[in-house]
Amino acid sequence: MLSERRLEVLRAIVQDYVGTEEPVGSKALTERHHLGVSPATVRNDMAALEDEGFIAQPHTSAGRIPTDKGYRLFVDKLADVKPLSGAERRAIQNFLSGAVDLDDVVGRTVRLLAQLTRQVAVVQYPSLTRSTVRHVELLQLAPARVMLVLITDTGRVEQRMIDCPAPFSEDSLADLRARLNSRVVGRRFGDVPRLVADLAESFPADDRGTVQTVLSVLLETLVEETEERLMIGGTANLTRFDHDFPLTIRPVLEALEEQVVLLRLLGEAKEPGVMVRIGHENDHEGLTSTSVVSVGYGSGGDTGEAVAKLGVVGPTRMDYPGTMGAVRAVARYVGQILAES
Amino acid sequence: MLSERRLEVLRAIVQDYVGTEEPVGSKALTERHHLGVSPATVRNDMAALEDEGFIAQPHTSAGRIPTDKGYRLFVDKLADVKPLSGAERRAIQNFLSGAVDLDDVVGRTVRLLAQLTRQVAVVQYPSLTRSTVRHVELLQLAPARVMLVLITDTGRVEQRMIDCPAPFSEDSLADLRARLNSRVVGRRFGDVPRLVADLAESFPADDRGTVQTVLSVLLETLVEETEERLMIGGTANLTRFDHDFPLTIRPVLEALEEQVVLLRLLGEAKEPGVMVRIGHENDHEGLTSTSVVSVGYGSGGDTGEAVAKLGVVGPTRMDYPGTMGAVRAVARYVGQILAES
């Protein structure tokens, strides 16, 4: 096992490298941190850390930089999440509370996160499957044309046009609407299929086909929209580290446009709390030199299961404590805003 | 006025520079285009073109590159919009026709445009003010809580929560819903304020406050959402020209995130047809080395006024004929899709 001091050396290397963006040498380390030992001793420690794979030298006789494994150890054992200042928290709350609808909440969250962390921000729209139904509305646009509107407790709205196999009376529609709502309002989307399975049977034969059509569109919507949507912002921050990343930025941008990739990344976190995936831990080629810091939000405080995820994407060389703090704080406030609305 | 041959030289310079991304010299020009004259003559023509400000040399004794003014002349007089191939058109139609809702249409359009032009694509959501009302829905979520849902003929849906000053009966709500719809369905959003101005008066005094609240939220929604939304894609294409644009990409990304800037750019085109803004013609600092090619879509075929804009942002050194053709074609097909739904 690594001695206490060697861990301290690793922490110092990570901090300095994140700050200066340059490989850090033994002399500079002893000058900037009072480790109480000489550069020579630090050199020995560094050699040991390198043997263990926590740090590496870009070229012989240059300073050391942390490896992915080194960052992992740093994040797991050496770093505390840095809480935000009171001023920052007030700013977050003010900024988010001005939102008028769900799109606005998500949009503001993205901008906020990007600005706070100076990194690329990603916010997933509240998921349908983990949301509950607030209301189902059916609007008759023509005798055989109905619009289905689905409203979630997180304020998300989905709508679909339905062409009915046969004309449908206003009364029947009202009936269907009432029965549908009485069954599903307040329930989770995942439970809806089970809850409406036998609904068509209770209608007169003439209407049964149409009811069936409506129900199938409803279920289809649930399935389709399980494939979630994302909002991304702050891509300009990628250029902050362009002096040594002129070529890396392209695959990152490409990965960001592939929403599937991002959704998988965000979705991987199962346990609550901030998740950090570092460099090669992201099994996507374009993201091997970036880290993803993400967390669930909108857990409603007690049920525990998050309604969606948000996070940031940045170079592996990032300020983990600060970023984790910002991500966690923003998630908390967004959860509050959604719960209120 | 410039002679025919000098225009031809300018055209050749633009084409070569767009193709090679390198300053083009007199010798290379005569080799790649059969102008029928010697390099020396071309040099004289180039000197003249430079005097007029159509081309410039990056450094003394290097080749020439077109200036913004040169591109402008090229676009206005020398280039024809390049129509797409049949295969491309079929691909567009196939790709767009699979969309399930408005978000999907816009999302697919962005991806399509980005891929087709290999540039950054921008698509504006159909504007509310220029759309017509398909339906207004009022949902009672609690005695004094109502949700307003606004549905446009382009499939866009906006919703707002309303806290009423007093409880509101189901009957009154149904009444309001019916009257509201009978007045505004099929009308343009811009006309709505006038159409509902006196609606509150016809209600009993008890309900008047609530009706007024609902109406004011409705009008507010119209105003707020006049500030339109955008979807952006293909930012990875910015890195295609990173070998000489490592620093320029940042302000471009920043400008793209400032939706206000983009909306103003798109909004500037008044006359129908493809609009091209070249370099410094965009009065925004970050976009002085980019061009914007945009066009309205969803004009409904005959009314003429477009429902929104779409376009691409790329380096001034872009393939204008091809880009203009792609933008125009995509706009046409999106218009069709929206008209059908």
Add this chain to the structure above:
DNA sequence: TCTGGCACTCGGCGAGGGGGAGTGCCAGGG
């Protein structure tokens, strides 16, 4: 008006050469 020739100008590129930061190793001391 066009053409070929000629001298000139620079930018790009590769070679060469300090300077400096950092390392590994070793012998000596607490």
Add this chain to the structure above:
DNA sequence: CCCTGGCACTCCCCCTCGCCGAGTGCCAGA
């Protein structure tokens, strides 16, 4: 046994220099 100071060594970075070549402007001649 661990830490320390010293020392020789290794490369990377950066600056300079000089060459090469593409491209230009000008001029005299067809």
